[in-house]
Amino acid sequence: MKIAVSGKGGAGKSTVSAQLVRCFTLHQMPVFAVDADPDANLGLVLGLDPEKVDNLRPLIELQDVISAKNAGGGSFVDLNPDVDDVLDNYTLREGALRFLKMGGLKQGGSACYCKENSFLNAILTTMLLDRPEAVVLDMSAGIEHLTRGTARGIKAMLVVVEPSRAGVSTARAVDHLCADLEIEQVLFVGNKIRTEEDRAYLVNSLPRERFTGMIPFSENVLDRARRGEGLVSSMADLLPGLEKIYEMACGR
C-alpha cells in the first residue's frame, strides 16, 4: 500500500502522514515513513528520538554511496542499481517502522546533479514498485520527487487542505500536478475543521465526491506538537476520521 500526502505548507501533511504511519504500525504492518519535504519534520511528528532523527543523513547527501553505485559512470536510469542495501542501512528502525529522509532534489545546473537526483528516483522506484512494505510519503506541494514512472506505484494521493482560500488554491495546483503524472486516485482531506461553515466551504470549493474525510481542529494535536511528543500510541489516539481515511487509501 503506497500513499503520498501533499498540500500547502502548514496544512497538516506531516500530522496526517504520521497518523497514517501509525495506522500501519498499530496493525503490525511494515511501513516506510518517508520524509520527502525539504523542510523536514515528519520524524519529530512521529515521536522518534530527535537526536537520532537529526543524525540520520538525508539520502541525497550520501555522496559516498552515490559515487560507489555510479562507479561505472552513466546514469542510474541506465544502470538500474540495486538500492535495497541503502534502504537497509540508511533508515531509522522502530518495530515495523522504517523512517528515512529523502532530502531536497538538487536544483540548478541540473547536469551536475543528475547522479543525485536519479539516485533518489531509483530509491523511490524500489520502494514504490518493487518492495512489499507499505509506504507513506510526506511531500511538499510541488511533489517534485515523483515522476510519471514512480507515480505509477502510488495507490492514493491525499491532499490535505485547510479551510482557507490559499489552502484550496494550493490543493487545486497539487491536483493538476497529479493529473500530469497520471495519478489515478487523488483524494482531499479537510483538516483543522472548526465549524460547519469550514466543512461547507471546502466541499463547495473542491469536488465534494473526492473528499475522504474531515479532520477536526484538535487542541491535543497542538499541545503534543508544542511538547515535541509523538501523536499516536494506540488506536484511541487517532484523530477522528483517520481510520476511515486509512481504510479508503488502502482500498478497503
Ligand SMILES: Nc1ncnc2c1ncn2[C@@H]1O[C@H](COP(=O)(O)OP(=O)(O)OP(=O)(O)O)[C@@H](O)[C@H]1O
Ligand atoms: N487537526 C489539527 N488540529 C490542530 N492542530 C493541527 C492539526 N493538524 C495539524 N496541526 C498543527 O498545525 C501545524 C502544522 O502541521 P504539520 O506540521 O502537520 O503541517 P505540514 O503541512 O507538514 O507543515 P510543513 O509544510 O511546515 O511541513 C502543527 O503545529 C500541527 O500540530
Ligand SMILES: [Mg+2]
Ligand atoms: Mg511537514
